[in-house]
Amino acid sequence: MRETPLSNCEKEFILKNISEQRRLDGRNSYDYRDLRIAFGVSLGCCHVELGKTRVLAQVSCEVGQPKQTRPHDGVLYVNVELSPMACPSFEAGRQTEEGVELSRLMERCLKESRCMDLESLCIVAGEKAWHIRIDIHVLNHEGNILDCSSIAAIAALAHFRRPDVTVQGQEITIHSMEDRNPVPLSIHHIPLLVSFAFFIQGKYMIVDPSEKEEKVMEGKMVIGMNKHREICTLQVTGEMLLLKEQVLRCSNIAVMKVTKITELIHTALANDKQARLRGEKHGFAELISGEKLSSNQQPPIEVKPAFNIYEEDDDSMSSMESDESSLGHKVQEVDIKRYL
């Protein structure tokens, strides 16, 4: 489906507002939208809402061969899915310029910042290592997918636990989750991406652009940073020139934002851990609040069959079993995909 373009008057209106230090949703220039982080029941599943933008990240692992060039390291894959789910103009299976840029930046943020200890993923040097995969699904595109996915990805990695492994001589044992407590990935630091949008030859700058603002902006700068003020990624796109002061100002703002978000991720992780320990309810089902008009909840219902299937069942079952012993073919192997 084609995307509806932004009309000229809308563009002018947004630009005029920005030049007057105002934004459509009432935020100040350097404000983030509300951030909500939730974890699923399964490990390594994270759902992040940044305003109305929504991203789901899932981490998974499997044992495979390490790369020939790095025989002592595990492998980290980053996969960003821009499907038509998020926005009608995205097409499934076709990589757009936007999609490539997004996955490349995510890779730079997660892989090249060396935030994860890949060496600890090695099982047998040169033969077996863990392959960690992050799938990032963009669910709703309301601007600034990038920041949202970077939060989701790193939070999911921090939430994930892999099965424990022991090596004895030539024998490798992968313990099941019940057998031994699963092990968390060793994460050195939390790199996060912060996007800045520039307007009118870099004269005006805003943090966390919304979808409409992204359509109007002239250029974008992305800073990847952790809370120790270390810059992991810096990228400038668009047709504009920036002054040195502006870059410095952006990095100072990024420090503040990153510290805040890192704290939020830690609280979310701690809350989830607490809920799990206490055996309380957790997961996405709890995310939907019953108070909203658009949401509805039906408590568990016991279903009573119209006639007692069990009576009939028991009788016939016992007869069935006796039949079964004499007539082996009584229990039919049925695999129907019928269409009535």
Next chain:
Amino acid sequence: MASFIVVKKEDLEKKQNVEPCHTLRCLTSELGCLTRQDGSVSLSQGDTTSLAVVYGPAEVRISRELIDRATVELVYKPKVGLPRPADRKREQIMKSIFEATIITNLHPRSSITIILQETEDLGSNLACCINAACLALLDAAVNMSFMVAAVAVSVADEGQIKLDPSKNDEEKGRASITFVFDSVDLNVVSIVTSGKFSQIEYKAGLELAREASQKVFQFFKDSMSRKLIR
């Protein structure tokens, strides 16, 4: 943050031990949870959650255009990795169900796209997806000749039938069956099965699922009226 009721672990276990077989798990829906789509729903059945969005009727790619009716497209997205053949099969099953329910003749030369995202699979995932897609179609106000509700049952080794099975029940059981019913006279629209089961087990499962499907339809109606009337 979402408000939730805290259930004590002991109470939960007690409850689970008493009547584990014939309960339809807690259903939770949020209509219009996303903003860019024509219809969107996030539906949870117990801990199993899926997200469905609907676009349409909208313009269609020329290669898929049908002169006399709308093209129904359905995409199922697994949470991990790329879609596998099993997911494609699931897609086909669901597509045929919704081609039957949607009155496609009303919108010739247009497309109705349904996209399903698995967000958490903890048992009866297919049923949850079908129910979510049906609610999303209702949310997008697409004309349908009837609603559909899917209910899964699993057959344990001893022949005991479990309604709305969890992941554990599905794995332990010898068979699992997903029934899809229409809302008019609760007839079967589609059946998806795997594993071995007897005719009697099938019939018992069918009756149980039919009864449960009424509750699901009631839930659909409640969800819609909550959104539209109140």
